[in-house]
Amino acid sequence: MTVEVVIFVLMGLTALGGAITVVMARNPVYSGLGLLGTMLSLAVIYVSQLAHFVAAIQVIVYAGAVMTLFLFVIMMIGVDVAEDTAENLPRQRLVVGVLAAAVVGFAVYLGVSQGFDWVPAASGEPVAEATNGTVQAIGERLFSTWVLAFEATALLLTVAAAGAIALAYFRRRRAVRE
Amino acid sequence: MTDWYMLLAAALFTIGAMGILVRRNALVMFMCVELMLNAVNLTLVSAGRALGSLDGQLATFFVLVVAAAEVVIGLAIIVAIFRHRDTASVDELSELKG
DSSP: OHHHHHHHHHHHHHHHHHHHHHHHOSSHHHHHHHHHHHHHHHHHHHHHTTOHHHHHHIIIIIIIIIHHHHHHHHHHHOSOSOOOOOOSSTTHHHHHHHHHHHHHHHHHHHHHHTTTOOSTTOOSOOOTTTTOOOHHHHHHHHTTTTHHHHHHHHHHHHHHHHHHHHHHHHHHHHHHHO | OHHHHHHHHHHHHHHHHHHHHHOOBHHHHHHHHHHHHHHHHHHHHHHHHHTTOSHHHHHHHHHHHHHHHHHHHHHHHHHHHHHHHSOOBGGGGOSSOO
């Protein structure tokens, strides 16, 4: 338990720092690295929660594939274009800040007033074996109970790949025609 | 312990939503969407653990797949817009015509 608390505090702070970097950094590359830090910290938190498979795909898919894609696109469009800081909507940042503080305050208030009893069935210690997310345990459920959703994701990925190719291909054809 | 995981996820989600509202760079806004999806994943894993069920982790898996597909399409659109308009700032893209 204490180990989990230590890991949670360390990785939670890193995740929050990365998230703030994403929003505050002027340079998109720093934003990307902040997001990378958040994703890796969350992967460590998943390991401490026995979600081994989720942690693995978090590192491989998110920190690996998605972030690489982001950095590729940043390289393509360049980082030298400075984002203008003038506000088109009056007092947008102030309103957003107040709104965010209100939402977080409401969440904390809900937690405190309910005595942090957010998940009703959390009475008693959870059985570690039941939530041990090994590849075998995840795979057995994935290919039995969740098989329809799994097939749907196959369709989704095919459509996404075809869509990305179409976006690139039709642009090139129009450019040739012009 | 679950409550603290939920609070961390709420904070991450709020930071992501704030980023969407404040930033103008389409790429950074996209990263904020990823941040919010990550926060939701954390709630799914923690709640699943507190309930003693593996289904939270499976839902996380599907969220991850959807996020990957979304990144592919979104970045393709951003690149296409950039080639066409030479900007990635959403303020410059406020008209609904090429």
